[in-house]
Amino acid sequence: MSVDRATVAKIASLARLKLDEDALDRMVPEFNNILAWVEQLGEVDTSGVEPMTAVIPQALRLRDDVVDADPLTGGGIRDKVLANAPAPEHGFFGVPKVIE
Amino acid sequence: MSDLTQLGVKAIRDGVAAGEFTAREVAEAFNANVAAAKEALNAFIVATPEKALEAASRVDADRAARKPLGAMAGVPIGMKDLFASKGVQTTAGSHILEHFIPEYESTVSQKLWDAGAGMLGKLNLDQFAMGSSNETSYYGNVVSPWRRKDGGNAPLAPGGSSGGSSAAVAARLCPAATGTDTGGSIRQPAAFTGIAGIKPTYGRCSRWGIVAFASSLDQAGPMARSVEDCAIMLGAMAGFDPKDSTSLDLPVPDWAGSLDANLKGKRVGIPREYRMDGMDPEIAASWDQGVAWLKDAGAEVVDIHLPHTKYALPAYYIVAPAEASSNLARYDGVRYGLRELPDHANLQDMYAATRAAGFGDEVKRRILIGTYVLSAGFYDAYYTQAMKVRTLIQRDFDEAWAKCDVILAPTTPTASFPLGDKVDDPLAMYLNDVFSVPASMAGIPAMSVPAGLNSEGLPLGLQVIGKPFDEQGVLNAGLAIEQRAGFSAQPEKWW
Numbered sequence: 001m002s003v004d005r006a007t008v009a010k011i012a013s014l015a016r017l018k019l020d021e022d023a024l025d026r027m028v029p030e031f032n033n034i035l036a037w038v039e040q041l042g043e044v045d046t047s048g049v050e051p052m053t054a055v056i057p058q059a060l061r062l063r064d065d066v067v068d069a070d071p072l073t074g075g076g077i078r079d080k081v082l083a084n085a086p087a088p089e090h091g092f093f094g095v096p097k098v099i100e
Numbered sequence: 101m102s103d104l105t106q107l108g109v110k111a112i113r114d115g116v117a118a119g120e121f122t123a124r125e126v127a128e129a130f131n132a133n134v135a136a137a138k139e140a141l142n143a144f145i146v147a148t149p150e151k152a153l154e155a156a157s158r159v160d161a162d163r164a165a166r167k168p169l170g171a172m173a174g175v176p177i178g179m180k181d182l183f184a185s186k187g188v189q190t191t192a193g194s195h196i197l198e199h200f201i202p203e204y205e206s207t208v209s210q211k212l213w214d215a216g217a218g219m220l221g222k223l224n225l226d227q228f229a230m231g232s233s234n235e236t237s238y239y240g241n242v243v244s245p246w247r248r249k250d251g252g253n254a255p256l257a258p259g260g261s262s263g264g265s266s267a268a269v270a271a272r273l274c275p276a277a278t279g280t281d282t283g284g285s286i287r288q289p290a291a292f293t294g295i296a297g298i299k300p301t302y303g304r305c306s307r308w309g310i311v312a313f314a315s316s317l318d319q320a321g322p323m324a325r326s327v328e329d330c331a332i333m334l335g336a337m338a339g340f341d342p343k344d345s346t347s348l349d350l351p352v353p354d355w356a357g358s359l360d361a362n363l364k365g366k367r368v369g370i371p372r373e374y375r376m377d378g379m380d381p382e383i384a385a386s387w388d389q390g391v392a393w394l395k396d397a398g399a400e401v402v403d404i405h406l407p408h409t410k411y412a413l414p415a416y417y418i419v420a421p422a423e424a425s426s427n428l429a430r431y432d433g434v435r436y437g438l439r440e441l442p443d444h445a446n447l448q449d450m451y452a453a454t455r456a457a458g459f460g461d462e463v464k465r466r467i468l469i470g471t472y473v474l475s476a477g478f479y480d481a482y483y484t485q486a487m488k489v490r491t492l493i494q495r496d497f498d499e500a501w502a503k504c505d506v507i508l509a510p511t512t513p514t515a516s517f518p519l520g521d522k523v524d525d526p527l528a529m530y531l532n533d534v535f536s537v538p539a540s541m542a543g544i545p546a547m548s549v550p551a552g553l554n555s556e557g558l559p560l561g562l563q564v565i566g567k568p569f570d571e572q573g574v575l576n577a578g579l580a581i582e583q584r585a586g587f588s589a590q591p592e593k594w595w
Contacts, residue, residue, distance in 0.1 A: 018452035051487030055543030080203040084436035
């Protein structure tokens with residue numbers, strides 16, 4: 001199945017990627033080439049086959065119910081969390097105004 | 101003193117422990133090689149000579165104080181710039197993470213420092229580990245130290261995505277480096293540059309602190325110049341980590357101490373589906389040679405059947421982009437990394453502008469494909485079907501293990517190619533991973549070892565694939581090949 005320019009533009013918008021006209025020109029045929037190639041998977045008879053959910057079967061662990069049990073993943077590190085923020089303000093992440 | 105940069109992991113560690121040279125001398129020698137190759141090879145994004153010296157001095161002091169030394173004590177290594185390094189820029193080869201300085205250290209790199217290794221710098225890679233030639237990095241192409249012997253001097257691809265790692269190890273800028281492998285990113289660059297590299301069973305090495313690409317496939321592993329060096333370094337990298345929900349809660353075997361190249365009683369499977377139409381005759385010949393070497397090591401060779409092999413690559417190019425589109429949603433210009441804020445932009449505009457400016461074309465391509473195959477109405481036809489095919493690929497391997505203990509195959513369909521040759525044709529580039537992707541999809545260990553040079557004077561690799569958790573079997577067969585191949589070629593220094 002081939003997708004049109006409007007579909008690629010819609011997907012780009014869903015993925016929050018701004019694509020200008022030139023980029024769309026390049027991406028549409030590449031996108032269709034890749035899709036046409038992966039569509040060979042349709043030949044495979046997968047009736048009765050379960051989709052893989054874990055490549056190595058494992059039970060999901062629960063951590064101990066202790067606050068900050070591992071300091072590397074615990075809380076109380078606001079300054080570290082903000083250290084790489086492009087626009088930190090008053091201990092928060094700064095963003096453009098979202099409410100009129 | 102002989103050239104310390106010709107030594108590998110074990111020789112350096114043992115030489116430091118025996119007092120034949122100091123760790124500081126080793127670090128100084130490699131620091132000099134890193135600095136001298138900066139412009140020509142572009143293998144490092146950031147060099148950290150002071151970190152290498154600090155770690156070396158600690159090892160020398162520990163030795164003087166007669167403290168026990170770690171498995172990597174005194175060995176300076178390169179760190180793929182996909183591992184978070186506390187206080188050192190970590191970019192994943194992207195513009196969107198330029199100037200990102202982690203406040204924490206990845207589990208795998210911390211384990212290596214705890215074992216006494218030191219960091220020479222952060223190695224270049226394909227952007228977000230997406231590529232097979234190291235041409236998608238925002239920080240420029242890595243150039244392979246190898247050249248064809250035709251005298252043309254065309255710059256060649258070091259492979260990807262761990263292309264900085266492979267080039268640096270082959271060029272003696274470091275004795276070993278970390279790599280990560282999602283669909284072949286350790287094995288393919290190792291094969292292209294005449295070095296060894298192993299991707300362990302999924303879950304052996306913690307993913308905590310590794311920039312995520314496709315989480316159900318990503319695995320870290322070592323790249324070095326010998327099988328034994330890989331075994332030593334993998335032992336230092338592996339182990340259970342409660343911070344990674346898919347980390348294997350299993351003891352780490354003593355792989356290096358248990359190496360054994362005698363394959364008597366072992367069966368080596370040769371998958372007929374890997375012998376594809378139009379196969380490069382030199383690759384086919386190298387594979388046949390590998391079969392003869394493993395027979396010579398005592399193994400019995402059996403034909404096996406992996407019927408879904410041809411579907412592994414297209415399934416991968418649904419699964420990996422789907423996971424990438426989800427993982428890379430985190431780059432939004434809010435919490436860290438690049439922010440692009442056009443005049444009068446709202447929040448949504450900022451997201452889209454930031455991601456447009458920060459991601460390269462290959463990353464955008466994969467995000468778009470991934471978003472599409474996960475979108476309403478297409479999810480079952482693409483993603484669910486790919487995950488069913490993934491089950492069948494794994495089942496193929498499970499059935500093969502009834503007949504064999506390890507599998508031998510080529511690592512790549514060709515030797516290295518000139519930079520620029522495939523960069524405009526994404527599908528041609530993807531086909532580089534046709535032999536490496538099936539093991540990734542099945543989560544099983546696989547390694548590449550150097551087999552020899554082709555008629556152009558370029559390295560070729562052989563791939564050993566093993567059962568889940570059987571890194572030992574893979575390393576042992578790799579060692580048997582290594583001993584018989586006697587690969588000692590190294591690129592002639594031109595940089």
